[in-house]
Amino acid sequence: MASRDEVWFDDAAGPLVRPYALTRGRTRDNRYGLDLVTLVVSVRPEVHERIVEPEYADVLWVCEHPLSIAEVAAKIDLPLCVVKVMLADLIEVDYVIYRTGWQPVRNAPDMDTMQKVLDGIRKL
Amino acid sequence: MVSASSNPSSPVAGPAIDAVAVKVLISGGFGVGKTTLVSAVSEIVPLRTEEVITELSNGIDDVSGIEDKSTTTVAMDFGRITINPELVLYLFGTPGQDRFWFMWDELARGALGAVVLVDTRRLDACFAAIDYFERRELPFVVGVNCFGGDQPYDVDEIRAALDIDSFIPVILCDARERESTKELLVKLMEHVMAAARLADRVPSQQARSSAPT
Numbered sequence: 001m002a003s004r005d006e007v008w009f010d011d012a013a014g015p016l017v018r019p020y021a022l023t024r025g026r027t028r029d030n031r032y033g034l035d036l037v038t039l040v041v042s043v044r045p046e047v048h049e050r051i052v053e054p055e056y057a058d059v060l061w062v063c064e065h066p067l068s069i070a071e072v073a074a075k076i077d078l079p080l081c082v083v084k085v086m087l088a089d090l091i092e093v094d095y096v097i098y099r100t101g102w103q104p105v106r107n108a109p110d111m112d113t114m115q116k117v118l119d120g121i122r123k124l
Numbered sequence: 125m126v127s128a129s130s131n132p133s134s135p136v137a138g139p140a141i142d143a144v145a146v147k148v149l150i151s152g153g154f155g156v157g158k159t160t161l162v163s164a165v166s167e168i169v170p171l172r173t174e175e176v177i178t179e180l181s182n183g184i185d186d187v188s189g190i191e192d193k194s195t196t197t198v199a200m201d202f203g204r205i206t207i208n209p210e211l212v213l214y215l216f217g218t219p220g221q222d223r224f225w226f227m228w229d230e231l232a233r234g235a236l237g238a239v240v241l242v243d244t245r246r247l248d249a250c251f252a253a254i255d256y257f258e259r260r261e262l263p264f265v266v267g268v269n270c271f272g273g274d275q276p277y278d279v280d281e282i283r284a285a286l287d288i289d290s291f292i293p294v295i296l297c298d299a300r301e302r303e304s305t306k307e308l309l310v311k312l313m314e315h316v317m318a319a320a321r322l323a324d325r326v327p328s329q330q331a332r333s334s335a336p337t
Contacts (some may be wrong), residue, residue, distance in 0.1 A: 021152045027176075030151070033235065036202075036214070037145040039143060039145050041139055049318070051126075066139050066143065067138065068204075068212075070202055070214065071171060073173045074172055079175055079197070080175045083324065099145070101144045102145060103235075113211070115148065117207065117213055117236065118310065119207075120208070121207075121213075121306060124165060124306050
């Protein structure tokens with residue numbers, strides 16, 4: 001007799017139900033090619049927090065300053081796949097802006113970036 | 125790509141939004157000291173991020189995997205080094221369990237290189253990582269974590285036991301020590317750059333069509 005919704009919010013289903021419900025079951029999102037080290041920063045979270053769901057507001061405040069997606073996920077303690085979907089939703093409405101992580105170009109290594117990393121480690 | 129937003133009086137030292145973010149992987153068997161190594165050089169207390177896999181639905185866009193609870197959580201610990209506001213390096217510990225290959229793929233995509241941390245008492249624990257990086261042609265160095273104690277084997281013996289090419293650096297280290305870990309990362313970056321120069325000079329066969337005329 002139980003409807004699908006009631007099964008969803010069963011206690012035994014555990015704490016993951018809410019985030020997945022938030023993302024309406026979406027677990028993968030390739031709209032923006034987001035990955036672990038994509039940097040994100042929210043735009044005027046004090047304005048947008050009032051418009052979005054509370055969990056989305058949490059995301060906005062966590063990335064008030066530029067952070068990698070891995071850090072956002074760790075700080076709000078949600079699985080990466082959920083955070084990526086939420087961030088993609090926020091990017092779509094321009095509440096969050098992003099910068100994709102470094103990608104190697106085959107046969108055109110970015111020696112300059114590598115040298116800077118090496119120098120940076122030496123100076124630690 | 126995007127411009128920085130207004131950041132009123134940021135007390136948080138971190139990257140700028142237009143920074144370049146790079147990553148290296150810290151890999152090896154369970155309990156070999158990956159997170160210890162990350163802690164030794166990270167400017168933040170290592171963070172843990174989790175990915176949830178629905179094993180039956182295999183990532184398909186539905187909730188069936190959640191309903192029958194066939195989910196597995198994979199945890200990764202990582203740290204950060206802001207080299208300057210324009211360049212930030214992330215160190216990601218790979219999941220200890222070898223079967224989470226899909227997670228390794230996400231971690232390895234765009235990575236500069238990897239450290240394979242080994243414990244000579246459990247050398248076999250790192251074979252999967254070495255195989256993986258060799259297959260993906262991701263440059264790596266081997267760090268032999270000596271846990272501050274004596275190491276009964278020399279580098280050549282370890283190299284032979286791991287069956288890796290002679291140009292791959294094998295370095296004795298102590299993952300608890302900042303200087304030792306720094307040295308390991310320096311060796312990694314030197315190796316990554318040497319490998320990149322080599323690849324530049326000897327283009328892979330797939331790229332032959334783009335040869336200049």
